[in-house]
Amino acid sequence: MKISWLGVAVIVSSFCFLRAQAPAETRSVWDGVYTEEQAKRGEEVYQKECAACHGDMLTGGESAPPLTGGAFQANWNGLSLSDLFDRIRKTMPQSKPGRLTRQQDADVLAFLLNINKFPAGKTELYRQSEMLKEIRFEAKKPAKN
Amino acid sequence: MFSRMVRNGSLRLVCWVVMFSLTPAVAWAQNHPKDTEWPSYAADTAGTRYRPLDQINASNFSDLEIAWRIKTDNFGDRPEYKLEGTPLMVNGVLYATAGSRRAVIALDPESGELLWIHGEHEGKRGGAAPRQLSGRGLAYWSDGVDERILYVTPGFRLICLDAKTGQRVPSFGENGVVDLKRHDDQEIFPDLETGEIGMQSAPVVAKDTVMVGAAFREGMTPKSMRNNKGYVRGFDVRTGRRLWIFHTIPRKGEFGYDTWLNGSAEYTGNTGVWTQISVDEQLGLVYLPVESPTSDFYGGHRHGDNLFGETLVCVDLKTGERKWHFQLVHHALWDMDISSAPILADITVDKKPVKAVAQPTKQGFLYVFDRVTGKPIWPMPEKPVEVGTVPGEWYSHTQPIPSKPPAYNRNGVSIDDLIDFTPALRERAKEIASKYHLGPVYTPPTVSKLEGPLGTLTMGTASGGTNWPGGSYDPETHVVYVYACNSCIEPIGLVPAPKDISDLNYIAGVAGRDVQIMRGPGENAGADSPKPPKKRPASQYVRLDVDGLPLVKPPYGTISAINLDKGEIVWQIPHGETPDVVRNAELLKGMNIPRTGQETYNVGTLVTKTLVIAGEAQVTTTADHPRGAMLRAYDKATGKEVGAVYMPAPESGSPMTYMIHGKQYIVVAVSGGPYSGEYIAYTLPSAGE
Numbered sequence: 001m002k003i004s005w006l007g008v009a010v011i012v013s014s015f016c017f018l019r020a021q022a023p024a025e026t027r028s029v030w031d032g033v034y035t036e037e038q039a040k041r042g043e044e045v046y047q048k049e050c051a052a053c054h055g056d057m058l059t060g061g062e063s064a065p066p067l068t069g070g071a072f073q074a075n076w077n078g079l080s081l082s083d084l085f086d087r088i089r090k091t092m093p094q095s096k097p098g099r100l101t102r103q104q105d106a107d108v109l110a111f112l113l114n115i116n117k118f119p120a121g122k123t124e125l126y127r128q129s130e131m132l133k134e135i136r137f138e139a140k141k142p143a144k145n
Numbered sequence: 146m147f148s149r150m151v152r153n154g155s156l157r158l159v160c161w162v163v164m165f166s167l168t169p170a171v172a173w174a175q176n177h178p179k180d181t182e183w184p185s186y187a188a189d190t191a192g193t194r195y196r197p198l199d200q201i202n203a204s205n206f207s208d209l210e211i212a213w214r215i216k217t218d219n220f221g222d223r224p225e226y227k228l229e230g231t232p233l234m235v236n237g238v239l240y241a242t243a244g245s246r247r248a249v250i251a252l253d254p255e256s257g258e259l260l261w262i263h264g265e266h267e268g269k270r271g272g273a274a275p276r277q278l279s280g281r282g283l284a285y286w287s288d289g290v291d292e293r294i295l296y297v298t299p300g301f302r303l304i305c306l307d308a309k310t311g312q313r314v315p316s317f318g319e320n321g322v323v324d325l326k327r328h329d330d331q332e333i334f335p336d337l338e339t340g341e342i343g344m345q346s347a348p349v350v351a352k353d354t355v356m357v358g359a360a361f362r363e364g365m366t367p368k369s370m371r372n373n374k375g376y377v378r379g380f381d382v383r384t385g386r387r388l389w390i391f392h393t394i395p396r397k398g399e400f401g402y403d404t405w406l407n408g409s410a411e412y413t414g415n416t417g418v419w420t421q422i423s424v425d426e427q428l429g430l431v432y433l434p435v436e437s438p439t440s441d442f443y444g445g446h447r448h449g450d451n452l453f454g455e456t457l458v459c460v461d462l463k464t465g466e467r468k469w470h471f472q473l474v475h476h477a478l479w480d481m482d483i484s485s486a487p488i489l490a491d492i493t494v495d496k497k498p499v500k501a502v503a504q505p506t507k508q509g510f511l512y513v514f515d516r517v518t519g520k521p522i523w524p525m526p527e528k529p530v531e532v533g534t535v536p537g538e539w540y541s542h543t544q545p546i547p548s549k550p551p552a553y554n555r556n557g558v559s560i561d562d563l564i565d566f567t568p569a570l571r572e573r574a575k576e577i578a579s580k581y582h583l584g585p586v587y588t589p590p591t592v593s594k595l596e597g598p599l600g601t602l603t604m605g606t607a608s609g610g611t612n613w614p615g616g617s618y619d620p621e622t623h624v625v626y627v628y629a630c631n632s633c634i635e636p637i638g639l640v641p642a643p644k645d646i647s648d649l650n651y652i653a654g655v656a657g658r659d660v661q662i663m664r665g666p667g668e669n670a671g672a673d674s675p676k677p678p679k680k681r682p683a684s685q686y687v688r689l690d691v692d693g694l695p696l697v698k699p700p701y702g703t704i705s706a707i708n709l710d711k712g713e714i715v716w717q718i719p720h721g722e723t724p725d726v727v728r729n730a731e732l733l734k735g736m737n738i739p740r741t742g743q744e745t746y747n748v749g750t751l752v753t754k755t756l757v758i759a760g761e762a763q764v765t766t767t768a769d770h771p772r773g774a775m776l777r778a779y780d781k782a783t784g785k786e787v788g789a790v791y792m793p794a795p796e797s798g799s800p801m802t803y804m805i806h807g808k809q810y811i812v813v814a815v816s817g818g819p820y821s822g823e824y825i826a827y828t829l830p831s832a833g834e
Contacts, residue, residue, distance in 0.1 A: 056658065057688070062363060062608075065817065070693055070726025071744070074764045075818030077725060078772050083819050097223055140729045 028138040029081065032121020034110035039120065042111030045104045049093050058115055068115050073139035081125075082132035085109055089129065102127040181804035184235040186282040186347040187615070188801065190424040192486030194617035196802050199754035200809040201829060206756065206778040206788025209827040212810060213257025217279065217822040220244025220264065227797060228814040228822030229345075229613075231282050231749070234803035238308065239812070240294055241824060242279045247299055249283060251311060254805050257826060261311035267300035273339040274299040275362040276419075279822065281613070281798070282347035284355060286382045293317075293382065295355050297344045301325040303357060305385065318385030325357060325378075328387045330396075333373050342373045344419065346613075351424035351462055354379045354388060356431065358418030364437060364480065365607070365653040366660065368646065370446040372439045375417020379431075379465055389465025393417065393435050393453050400467065401452035406539070409447040415439045416454050420613050421486035423502070425516065430468060432502055432516070433458040434483030441480035441607065442590045442637050443651040445537035450475045455483060457504055457512065459519060469519030473504070473512060475541035478533075478589055479637070480607040481507045485615025492623045492709040494522055503709055505616040505627045507609035508586055509554035510547045511707055523549035523712050533589030535639055537650050544587050549712030553705040554629035555697070556605030557585035562697045566733055573691050578602060581636060593638030593656040600638025600655065604697070608633035614749030614799045617757070618709075619781065625707045626757045626781065628720060628748040632701040634689055693726050694733075699741035704750060704759060706784060716784035720748065721761045722775065728767070749799020751811070757781045760796025760813055776800070776813060776827070790827060794820030 027033060047056060053064035060066035065075075076084050088105050091097050100108075106127035114120060126132050180197050187194050201209065218224040221244035232241035232252075239254040251260040271277070276299065283296035285308065292308035303325055305317035313321025326333045326340060333340035341361055348357045359375035379388045393416045395401040402410055416438045423432045438447055438454040455474040460467050474481050488503045502516035513522040527543035555562060560583070563574035581602035582591050593600050604610075609630055616627030640654035654660045689696050700719035708715050719742030727733065727741060745762035752758075761774040774796065775789040798814025808828050816822040 059688070068688060069690060070695075070724045071763050072818075074725040074766070074772075077764075077766050079819060087819055091224060091226070094223070139725055 026134055028136045028142065029113055029118040030138060030141050031135075032119050033081070033123075033135050034113055034120055034125040035122065036114070036120045038107050038110040038124045039114035042107035042109065042114075045100065045108050046111050049100065049104075050108065053094070058112075067112055073116060076137045077139040079137050080133045081109070081135040081137055082129040084112075084137060085132050086129050182235045183233055183801045183803050184285050185233065185349065186231055186284070186421055187423075187486050190349055190351050190426065191489035192421060192423040192615065192618070193488065193620065193752070194615075194750060194799065194801075195619055195752045197621070197754045198802055198804050198809050200804065201753070201802075201811065202755050203778070203780060203787035205829055207790060208829055209790040209811070210830055212255070212826040212828040214823055214825045215243075215250075215252065215257050215259070217243040217824070220248040220250065220262065220279075221246035224821035225278050226816050226818070226821055227278055228816040228824075229281050229747070229798045230279055230814050230824075231799045231801050232812055232824065233283065233285050234801070234805070234812075235285050236287070236292065236308075237805065239803075240283060240285065240308070242281070242283055242296060243824070244279055244822070245277070247277075247279050247296070249294060249296055249306060249311065251308070254803060254810065254826075255808070263304075263306055263311040265298045265300075265302070265304065267298060267302075270300040270338045271298065274301065274343045275341050276343040276345040276360045278345070280345040280347070281421075284348045284350045286350045286353075286355070295348050295350065295382070297325065297348060297357055299343060301343045301359075303348065303355070303380065303385070305382075316384065323380060323385045325359075329376055329378070330390055330392065331374055331376070340373060342375070346420055349422045349424060350382055351426050351431070353382045354462060355382045356380075356422050356424075358420075358422060358433070360417055360419030361415050364415060364439065364441040366647065367440050367649065367652065369648050370439055371412040372414025374414045375419070375436070377418050377422070377433055377460075377465070379462070388463070391433065391458070391460050391465045391467065393433075393458075394438070395452065404450040404452040406448035409449070413439045413447045413451075416451075419482070420484050421615065423487040423489055424462060425489055425500070426462070428500070428517065429462040430516065431460045431462050431465075432487040432489070433460060434485065434487055434504065436482035436484075437477040437480055440649055440652070442478060442653050443535065443639055443649060444476050444478055444539060445535070445650050448539035450541060451477065455481055457483060457487060457502070457514070459502075459516065471512070471514060471519055471521070471545075473506065473510075473545065474508075474587075475544060476539060478538075479508075479587070479603065481605075484609060484612050488616055488618045488625060489516060490618055490623060490625070490709050491620065494710060501709060503616075503618070503625055505611040505625070507607070507611060508556045508605040509552040509610045509629055510556070511550050511553065511625065511627070512547055513550075513709060513712065521547070523547065530587040531584060531589055533591065535590065535592055535651060538589075540589065546586075550707050550714055552586070552605075553627065553707065553714060553717065554605055554610050554631045554703065556610065557588060558583045558602045558604055558634070558697070559585070562604075564691055564694055564696060565698050566694070566736060566738070570691055570694065570732070574696055577689065577691070577696060590637040590639055592651070593640050593654060595656045598638070600636045603635045603637055604631075604633060606635045606637065608635060608746040610746070612746040614747055617750045617752040619752050622781075623709045624715060624781070625709060626704060626750050626752055627707065628702065628704050628750055628759060630702050630744060630746040631742070632695050632697045632699075632744040633746050634696055636689065692730070692732060694730060695727070695744060699738075701744040702742040702748065704757065704779065704784070706757075706781070718742075718779065718784040718786075720759060720777070721745070721763060722765045722767060724763060725765050728765075745795075748796060751800040751802060752781060753802060755781060756787070757784075758800055758802075758811065760792060760800065760815070762795045762797070762817075764795060764818060774815075776811070792825065794818065794823070797822070
């Protein structure tokens with residue numbers, strides 16, 4: 001059999017290219033992607049900036065959806081954490097979207113994860129949307145291998 | 146294409162008009178039958194949400210595909226995630242409200258092509274409005290020559306547009322505008338710019354009168370016992386001149402004033418009609434579903450029955466004069482606003498024809514009256530109800546309870562309602578419920594105490610039951626179809642109001658937690674909104690669920706078919722896929738749980754010749770479809786599901802249908818979570834595809 005080394009090179013380089021382009025979703029919200037400390041900071045921001053519409057218990061109201069519970073988690077299930085971060089960053093607070101800093105938005109997101117009983121870890125949540133793409137929002141805890 | 150900008154005092158009007166030839170549509174309109182159109186918010190002024198179309202039917206519903214779609218992100222200075230509109234389709238053009246600016250758009254109903262757009266920049270007045278975002282819709286009027294579109298802006302101005310161009314009609318009001326904060330028999334306080342009053346529902350037009358109600362902020366934690374009043378008015382659709390006003394809180398000397406003790410009618414406000422008004426043009430009668438007076442859960446500053454709070458009122462179309470009324474709830478304490486359009490139905494009871502009006506409600510009673518006389522079709526005896534113990538409160542000792550039809554959703558909470566998938570879950574639910582006061586419909590709120598009760602656990606109250614989407618009605622079979630939340634639990638507790646927050650003695654709250662002023666739908670969410678107030682941190686977070694599972698057992702949400710000739714529920718089905726949190730629960734693995742329906746309060750139904758159609762209002766991810774929601778069709782005779790089509794986001798506005806050039810379309814508003822507002826039109830594939 002005659003091997004075309006040029007062909008192999010093309011295939012290998014294409015594979016490497018595809019690997020580089022593929023989304024690097026290697027973690028989920030079950031992997032301890034924020035810290036307790038960050039969630040505490042987020043709680044303060046939440047109560048000051050978000051609770052008037054979403055409720056101090058995050059149960060929502062007529063004006064805003066709940067940020068805890070099954071319906072909330074189903075809304076974001078399967079998306080990346082950057083989708084949720086961007087929703088906060090680009091549209092919240094509704095009175096003046098983008099008024100909060102990235103750090104505040106990330107802290108609020110950490111608080112939401114905490115309230116929804118996703119575990120805390122040792123490193124803080126990223127505060128850049130691009131970096132949050134690697135973290136998947138999984139409503140259901142994955143089975144252990 | 147051209148653009149035009151007009152300065153009008155402090156209000157800036159921006160009207161972009163993209164005009165294309167409407168000639169083909171007008172030519173088509175000359176030969177069309179009315180059954181193919183949707184000329185009013187609820188299809189007609191009888192509130193039926195019914196069209197006898199049948200091209201889309203049980204055999205092909207699942208074949209539906211998207212004909213066109215339009216995102217509403219750019220119809221305002223920020224995207225909207227709560228698109229609640231139902232479009233109109235009349236004379237070959239589709240009209241809708243859209244976006245955080247509450248713009249009006251005109252579209253080609255076959256292609257979705259934008260024909261024109263109209264937007265009002267209201268500045269601070271719009272930003273301070275209690276009911277913002279895109280609203281629920283608009284009204285159409287024509288005398289055969291002129292065609293007009295009417296809608297109410299967030300800043301509470303009635304706008305009249307030329308339906309062909311989207312330009313204001315100069316001869317209506319002042320340059321196409323009636324300032325609804327004026328001509329209202331009251332001084333809106335504190336001022337016209339920031340005074341609390343608005344409206345998110347669609348105006349209704351009957352003959353040559355356009356009618357509007359009023360809405361306010363969320364009423365659970367009002368800042369004051371005093372507020373502006375929600376009167377209802379009729380205006381001449383040609384000139385904008387006020388024709389009549391109905392005082393939903395009677396003035397001194399008017400009927401019902403004495404139901405407000407200690408002069409409380411003078412300062413109490415709200416009591417508006419924030420939902421849809423229905424009209425019988427032939428009888429010349431208007432049906433007003435009135436909401437609660439100021440302070441949803443505490444009436445200690447408004448002793449008495451409080452007419453016309455939570456009352457169905459019939460008034461004369463020409464004069465606004467009261468013909469009859471029936472108070473559904475005396476001295477409102479549960480936020481049981483009459484929340485949806487009264488349904489006008491010509492039925493046959495005991496072999497006698499009756500012109501009836503049927504009123505769906507949050508509390509799950511369908512109240513049915515003779516719509517000429519106001520007499521109940523079936524007895525509604527006053528029955529004793531629990532009297533509470535909140536200091537300073539005044540209680541009605543009885544409430545009218547319809548003997549027929551039976552309640553179509555849970556309207557109280559008992560141990561038997563709690564989750565029972567397993568005995569252990571029931572026990573844990575009982576433990577949670579033990580912190581609250583339980584009881585049947587009209588169990589009053591309690592003062593919230595740390596040692597218990599934290600409040601009264603209720604269902605069929607603030608959320609409903611049936612909320613603003615209301616029901617549908619088939620005039621051929623005399624059946625009402627109505628969605629209801631069957632699991633929307635509302636804990637109602639009262640706490641002394643901090644003096645820096647409210648002048649009421651009590652407002653809604655939970656012992657041990659800071660009082661939180663709740664905002665109304667869309668408040669501070671629309672264009673030009675100010676920033677929210679500061680808030681102190683809370684100390685604890687309690688969820689009314691058991692390991693994420695709903696506290697009560699299924700069905701969580703239902704559609705009921707109710708025969709109005711007999712006053713009987715013909716069928717009742719759970720509506721909506723079982724929520725992910727239940728379907729995927731480890732605790733329930735291996736159990737065979739039938740479809741549960743979903744916990745939500747904003748599902749609207751549509752009835753056609755053979756189908757009842759309704760979307761899901763929650764997202765699920767299943768083996769059959771990716772993350773999204775389904776628009777479902779049921780055989781209207783049996784309730785059996787006959788088809789479903791995928792939507793990328795939940796139904797957030799009630800569906801409508803029309804037929805043009807031989808094709809039937811269904812349009813539905815979707816939005817929520819990560820998905821911003823979008824109208825989607827479905828139709829069948831063309832022959833041969």
